Structures are given as C-alpha cells and as structure tokens.
Amino acid sequence: MRKIIRISDAMTAHMPGLKTWRALPVPGISQLDPYIFLNHHGYEEFPANNQGLPFGPHPHRGFETLTFIVEGELVHQDSQGFSSRILKGGVQWMTAGAGIIHSETSSDEFLEKGGPMEILQLWINLPAAQKMSPAHYQGFQKEEIPELRIGEGFKLNLICGTYDGSEGPVQSPYPQFMSTLEAPAGSRLHWDSKTEQIFFYLVKGSIKVNGREMNKRQLAQFEGSPGSMDIEVLDDAYIILGEAEPINEPVVSYGPFVMNSEAEIQQAIMDYQAGKMGRWTES
Template structure:
C-alpha cells in the first residue's frame, strides 16, 4: 500500500554527507558541495564549514591574497575573528556572529585571514564560507563589500526554536545583507523536542546543513529522516513547508545553516576562483587577473 504524500510538507530529495578537505592556507573544512554527490544547490555554488579549529599562537591560517570574478562570497563567523582586505579598498574585521558579504562581480583580489589577535595569541575559529552565483547579466558589475556585526542580524523566536537571519526573508523577517540574487541565509537553532517550520517560495531550492547535534525531517505519514552533524538535507522544488525537528531525547540543541534561493538555471563554467557562463569568459578572467587588471591589495598601513 502506497501512502499519499503530505501536501503540507515539501518533499525531501535526499541527505548528502560533507567531505573533509583542506582549503586556503591549509585550514580544515567540511564541504557538502560541490562534491561528487552534489555539484551545486543553484544559485549556491559552494558551502564550506571552517573548523572548529583551536589554534595555538602563531598557528592560525586563512586564505591569503587571491582573485574572484562572477559571484559573491559570504563569510559567517560563529567563533573567532576574521579580517577581510580587497583590491577595491574593502576592509573589515568581524567577530562571532559577524558577516562579510563580498560581491566579486567584474573581479577583485582579496584576503580573508584570522585577525592579528588570533594569529598572535591563538584561539578558536569556526564559521562558514558560502559562494552565491551571479546571473550572467550581473557577472561584470562593480565589486562591493558589506560588513555586518551580530547586532545587525535580526532573530526570530519560536516555540523551542530560533532563527538568526543573514539575508533574505524567512519566518516573516528579513536579513540585512543586500544581495544581487534572491537568496535567504539563516542560522537555525532547534531545542530538543522543538519543531521549526519554514515556508519558502515553491520555486526556490532549499538546503539545511546541520553542524551541531542531529535533526529529524518529517516526510509524511509519521515517517521522518535523520540528518546528522556534517550532513545537508536537500528538498525538491515544490509547495509545502520545510520542517525541522529536534529529537526529544537529544542531549543538545540542533544548529543548522539554512540556504534558500531562486535557481538561475544558467550554464556554470568554473575554474578555481572564477565562475562564469562560458569557457571563453574563464580565459578572459584568467588573463585579466594575470595582467593585474583586478588590482592588488594595498599594504597594511598605506594611505
């Protein structure tokens, strides 16, 4: 006997485990995509969980000067401090709960490093790096940098759950980050026994990356699917809400990153730090970087 799907629930497409790898200057990340299991979650191109890593004095590493073109990079920090510098004059240091949102657009060289305090004295670093694709028509727009503190991010409180919004609209609130592509990015916490329901437009892709604890996702007729730490739940594009439960017997709350967005449905051509729509555009990006047309980062302390 086949049970009819619950029309109030968005159908779950699957659960993808993250792979562990090294990035940047050699820091450890868990990456649910892109991997062999999942190439992208259109319009999201990449999701990396950085750490948590405890550094001793002089050990901390990040991502030294490197270029980007054709998309937006987002850093959301849970613990530690990160410093951003770029070739268009963007600069900022964020702490726990802070966000750096950079639109690479036509091209920028930037660095993202643990702060001088972390590098000198050590400390814990834990956060996320997200890449958001830009539509073909926006890939050559001027670069832009946004820096947000934890106090800038609104929080929605539910019954045994809470949601901190970085960008886009969820649970009736809107995050402060300005985006070129319609996306929502949020930090969800569900207590043991709590149930959070998020309504997302039916034509948007949705993913939930669990980074602490373990959640369950109801799939209808009393059935549910577990989503463990370092796993990404992905839903089909359809009507119905996304429901996340904190198991009543859990010994800690669930923490997860919610990603939702309108798919661009455009060709994706990738090569390292460049994401365009054709191979020829990638060649042009490489040429422009090598010729210095994306600029250089001014030395610290320069005017």
C-alpha cells in the same frame, strides 16, 4: 511536505593547519542552483603563537561569497579598499561581480593568543546579466543581524531577505533569503517554502527534518518545488537555511572564477593578470 532527495555527508578536505570539510559539491550533488560551493572549516582550537587562517590574497569573479563566523573571527581586506574584522556570530558577504582580490586571515591578537575557530564559506552564483556588476563587500557583526524567535524554541538570524516584517542587512543583486537557525534539543519548527531551491546544511547538532534524521556536517537536497518542512531538534542544532530561485544557466568554473563559458573564464584570467580586478596592497 517537501520531499528530501538525498542527505549527503561533507567530505574531508583538510588544509595545512586547518581542518576542513567540503559540503558542496559532493558525489551526487554538483550544485544546488544558485548555491555552488560550501567549505566548513573547524571546529578546532588554535594554540597561542599560531599561523592563523591561510587565505592570502586571491581573486574572484562572477559570484558572491558568504562567510559565517560561528566561532572565532575573520579579518577581511580587498583591492576595493574594504577591510573589517568580524567576530563570532557575524557574517561577511562579498559580491565579487566583475572582479576583486581579497584575503581572509586572522588578527595579530588571534595569532598571539589563539582560540576557537569555526567558519563556513558559501559561494552563491550570479546570473549572466549580473556577473560583471561592480564588486562590493558587506560585513556585519552579530548584533547587526536581526534575531527573531520563531516556532517552538528556534532563533532565526536574518542575514538577507525578509521574514515576518523584518529585513536582513545584506543587500544582494540577486533576490534571495538567507538565515541561520539555532535551537536547543526539543525545539520544533514548521517552515513553509515558496521557492524552487532550498539550501539546508546542518553545521552542528542532530535533527529530524520531514522524518529524516540529519547529523552535523550534513547537507539535505530537496525536490525542486514549493512545500513545507517540519524540523525536530534532537541535539542542540545550528542550521544554515537559504532560499532562492534557480538561475538555470550554464556554469563554468575554474578555481576562483565562475562564469557561463570557457571563453569568459579565459577572459577572467587575462583581466586578473592585467590588473583589471585591482592591485593588491597590504594595509
């Protein structure tokens, strides 16, 4: 079985009007190459006549963002002309590449009526050869994501990559596998991994993985070699499970930019200021 190096709690990082926990980076884990950042917003109930999500227009360059809508909704708009409203169970995947400006907010309906909200955003690095690839957005509702029954009682939602002859809808310039797992208490799963890196985050519930107990908002770091995982669900669980080969390149980040050198960060700032990542216009 694949050895667990550590299990880390997400850190409190609340924002005005939004409960937030940061699961990556945390003390002891600066990154899980190519996974570099994870924020977990909610669960919380928004009242009627609320302010909604606070993520107004901002730029990105050099990586990809994957947003999981566990509860509620998310409205995306960007400088490339993409826009969508993704509901519970769906995902948004944005390849920032050479640069893009986007916003992640709430619909007028949600602002008026309120409701439950739980979303997570994962940043996935791109290798140097792909950092300046064209920006692109993909949004998929729950019903557009293949749902596979695996193990004893597990449901695998296949977002990116392939599994048992099925293919996820997301296309990424960097080869990888990404999914979510849902299972009630008592479920079991044996998972064989053939990659060096695993991303394994427990959104909610409690489980045992390779004999170690995990509870909600915890991240597991595994040793960097292929191996297996045995998962036993103790309390209804929702898991993010990804696999990829490490990029093994220098990572230099500054706010919304993730590059390989300080010079590239300075260039990203100048390009943004010069409008080379697009101009923002409200739809």
